[in-house]
Amino acid sequence: MRLGMVIDLKRCIGCYGCQVSCKAENGTRPGTTYARLIKREWGTFPDVQRLSIPLLCNHCSEPPCVDVCPTGASQKQESDGIVFVDGDVCVGCRACVMACPYGARYYQDREHTYFDSEGPNEYETTRYLEHVRGVVEKCDFCRHRLAEGLDPACVTNCMSKARIFGDLDDPDSEVSRLVREEGGFPLTPEAGTEPNVFYLPPDRPPTNDRQVTP
Amino acid sequence: MSSPDTLDIRRRDLRSEFRPQREWIDGRGLLIVVAHFFSGIGAGAWLFSVWLDIEAGMVLGLVCVAILSGIAHLLFLGRFERFWRMLKRPHKSWISRGIWGIGIFSVGALGTLGAPPAWRDTMVAVSLFGCAIILLYEGFVYAASKGIPFWSTKLLPVLYITYGLRGGAALLLILAAAGSTAFDVHAMEAIKLWVVVSTGVLVLLYLTTASRSGGAARHSVRQLVAGRLSPAFYGGTVVVGILVPIALAAAREFGATGLFLLAAIGVSSLIGDFYVKYCVVKAGTYVTLSGAGLGTNANEPTRSRRFREAG
Numbered sequence: 001m002r003l004g005m006v007i008d009l010k011r012c013i014g015c016y017g018c019q020v021s022c023k024a025e026n027g028t029r030p031g032t033t034y035a036r037l038i039k040r041e042w043g044t045f046p047d048v049q050r051l052s053i054p055l056l057c058n059h060c061s062e063p064p065c066v067d068v069c070p071t072g073a074s075q076k077q078e079s080d081g082i083v084f085v086d087g088d089v090c091v092g093c094r095a096c097v098m099a100c101p102y103g104a105r106y107y108q109d110r111e112h113t114y115f116d117s118e119g120p121n122e123y124e125t126t127r128y129l130e131h132v133r134g135v136v137e138k139c140d141f142c143r144h145r146l147a148e149g150l151d152p153a154c155v156t157n158c159m160s161k162a163r164i165f166g167d168l169d170d171p172d173s174e175v176s177r178l179v180r181e182e183g184g185f186p187l188t189p190e191a192g193t194e195p196n197v198f199y200l201p202p203d204r205p206p207t208n209d210r211q212v213t214p
Numbered sequence: 215m216s217s218p219d220t221l222d223i224r225r226r227d228l229r230s231e232f233r234p235q236r237e238w239i240d241g242r243g244l245l246i247v248v249a250h251f252f253s254g255i256g257a258g259a260w261l262f263s264v265w266l267d268i269e270a271g272m273v274l275g276l277v278c279v280a281i282l283s284g285i286a287h288l289l290f291l292g293r294f295e296r297f298w299r300m301l302k303r304p305h306k307s308w309i310s311r312g313i314w315g316i317g318i319f320s321v322g323a324l325g326t327l328g329a330p331p332a333w334r335d336t337m338v339a340v341s342l343f344g345c346a347i348i349l350l351y352e353g354f355v356y357a358a359s360k361g362i363p364f365w366s367t368k369l370l371p372v373l374y375i376t377y378g379l380r381g382g383a384a385l386l387l388i389l390a391a392a393g394s395t396a397f398d399v400h401a402m403e404a405i406k407l408w409v410v411v412s413t414g415v416l417v418l419l420y421l422t423t424a425s426r427s428g429g430a431a432r433h434s435v436r437q438l439v440a441g442r443l444s445p446a447f448y449g450g451t452v453v454v455g456i457l458v459p460i461a462l463a464a465a466r467e468f469g470a471t472g473l474f475l476l477a478a479i480g481v482s483s484l485i486g487d488f489y490v491k492y493c494v495v496k497a498g499t500y501v502t503l504s505g506a507g508l509g510t511n512a513n514e515p516t517r518s519r520r521f522r523e524a525g
Binding site: 038053055064067068069070071072073089090091092093094095097098099100101102103107108109133134135136187188191193 | 233235237238241242243290291292293294296297299300302303306307308309310313355356358359360361362365498500501503
């Protein structure tokens with residue numbers, strides 16, 4: 001089995017629902033967003049277009065983050081291809097953060113809280129206990145939810161159904177069909193990491209790409 | 215508790231097109247540069263000291279690698295109490311190989327300095343093996359970082375090896391100037407001059423190659439030559455690290471003498487050694503994730519080899 005995801009850029013409306021639901025599900029600290037969203041705009045007025053690009057760990061088949069890890073804390077699960085970090089083994093050298101071409105890894109160095117001047121609130125006190133300090137964390141396709149037969153939180157909570165999750169090794173699965181028939185493409189294929197997150201092209205291709213600064 | 219500024223920087227980074235790496239340079243991240251600085255010059259000093267039989271240089275090399283670099287490495291880690299786990303994957307990870315290298319070198323170096331004469335040759339061989347690993351591993355740790363195109367080149371290990379060697383030579387020149395030992399200073403000066411000129415050429419070659427390696431690497435080069443890092447690059451790496459040692463060495467060639475001059479060549483070289491590592495690490499920028507990739511792919515969707523083969 002090779003779990004993967006397809007993200008339809010035509011359907012994504014940039015609502016940040018994936019980002020928020022991921023944070024709620026995993027109880028991550030400020031500055032840590034396993035599922036994040038960036039926005040790009042291009043063109044010249046009045047012919048302009050905006051694109052929302054959801055980003056997350058690509059659970060690569062050839063993950064460079066696993067190769068560079070000196071302790072074996074970064075692992076690829078053989079049964080389903082999920083790449084995860086064992087927080088009890090990681091030493092916090094951050095080599096994997098540098099190796100990941102998708103910026104999907106976050107080092108937990110400080111005890112950030114959302115309202116720093118007031119200290120951690122009750123929610124933060126409870127949820128942040130789940131995270132080990134001084135190690136690297138990342139998306140693991142919500143392994144705890146998969147164990148209960150549920151989809152990852154970002155997939156379940158995507159209101160426009162832009163995220164489809166499934167087994168890429170199964171040619172009859174929805175994800176395989178979409179990649180095959182609708183031209184699914186990975187990000188930065190030149191890195192040679194064989195990503196397992198695919199994107200379906202937007203209505204119009206970006207030209208003269210320009211960063212949006214919110 | 216965090217400083218809101220740090221958090222703001224992190225949030226802004228996540229939205230920016232050219233996201234700078236901060237984990238290996240900001241705050242405690244600077245310790246990794248310090249660790250690589252000391253391990254490089256320590257290994258270089260050991261190599262030349264063994265060659266020229268300078269015992270004080272050997273001791274200095276051992277102190278730099280085993281103590282100064284070792285402590286900086288440990289303090290850099292998020293969970294230093296687990297450092298022994300880093301010995302587990304030398305077959306895959308350059309960091310793991312580096313830790314082995316430091317360990318092998320330390321054992322060999324201690325043996326060389328303290329073991330009976332009968333064991334000396336064996337211990338020297340062990341220490342030189344460790345030394346070679348240390349000089350090699352630093353550059354390869356960066357070169358293995360696929361997320362940062364500026365580092366992801368085979369030239370970087372060559373640059374780090376050369377800087378390690380010249381740092382070692384610089385340390386020995388300072389030792390000679392301090393008068394603590396006697397050795398062929400002229401031979402060392404000749405080596406030093408040759409290595410300084412080589413590093414200048416290498417830095418130029420590295421930047422030229424990187425500027426042709428795509429958007430993020432080009433952005434890194436721009437930061438160094440005309441951006442926020444240009445004062446550190448021109449001041450620390452080019453002027454103090456390359457031009458000053460060459461000028462001082464030329465002054466000695468034309469008759470200037472004095473221990474102060476010798477020490478100045480050494481100190482300026484060491485400062486340059488630190489700054490080149492600082493600048494290279496600080497300029498690291500993560501690969502850009504949108505833009506060109508989506509533009510070309512959306513026109514002509516790139517399917518993975520697996521799916522193309524499946525038809």
